[in-house]
Amino acid sequence: MTDTSALNYGVGDIVTNAIPEDEQMWVPQAENIWFRPLMFDTVSGQWVNLLRVRRSGVLSRHRHPAPVHGYVIKGSWRYLEHDWIAKEGMYVFEPPGEIHTLVVDDDVEEMITLFHISGALIYFDENDKPCGYDDVHTKIEMCRQHYAKTNLGTKYFEQFIR
Numbered sequence: 001m002t003d004t005s006a007l008n009y010g011v012g013d014i015v016t017n018a019i020p021e022d023e024q025m026w027v028p029q030a031e032n033i034w035f036r037p038l039m040f041d042t043v044s045g046q047w048v049n050l051l052r053v054r055r056s057g058v059l060s061r062h063r064h065p066a067p068v069h070g071y072v073i074k075g076s077w078r079y080l081e082h083d084w085i086a087k088e089g090m091y092v093f094e095p096p097g098e099i100h101t102l103v104v105d106d107d108v109e110e111m112i113t114l115f116h117i118s119g120a121l122i123y124f125d126e127n128d129k130p131c132g133y134d135d136v137h138t139k140i141e142m143c144r145q146h147y148a149k150t151n152l153g154t155k156y157f158e159q160f161i162r
Contacts, residue, residue, distance in 0.1 A: 018038060032056065040140055065120060121133060140157060
C-alpha cells in the first residue's frame with residue numbers, strides 16, 4: 001500500500017474565513033452584487049466564490065457550459081425562469097445549458113451563496129444573443145483591479161490561485 005500523505009502535488013491548502021470581517025475582500029461585480037474569491041483553478045477553469053447581493057439585485061441572464069454547485073448560506077434567491085426559491089441551508093445543482101436569471105427579491109436584506117463554477121458564465125441579451133462572459137481569468141482580473149484600489153494590494157488574490 002502506498003502512503004500518499006507524503007506525496008507533494010505542488011498545490012497548497014487554502015484555509016480562510018469564508019465570510020470576512022474586512023469589507024475590502026468583497027469584489028464588486030455589479031450594482032448591489034459582490035463576490036468573495038475562495039479558489040481559482042486556472043488549469044481546469046473552475047472557481048469557488050461567495051456571491052453576495054444586498055437588498056435587491058439581478059445577476060444578468062446567463063448560461064453555464066458545465067455544472068454549477070451552490071449552497072445558500074444566508075437569505076434567498078430564485079431564477080426568473082423557475083418556480084423554486086433557494087433558501088438558507090439549501091443546495092442547488094445547475095446542469096449546463098439553460099439560460100437563467102438570478103434574482104434576489106426586495107424583501108431579502110442580504111443573500112450569500114457559495115458557488116462552485118466550472119467553465120464560464122456566458123451572458124445573453126433579451127434576444128438570446130451572447131453579449132459577454134466571465135471565466136476564471138476574468139474573475140482574477142476583477143480581483144486584481146479591485147484589490148489594487150485597497151490596502152490589500154494587487155497580489156492579495158494570488159493566495160487563491162491553484
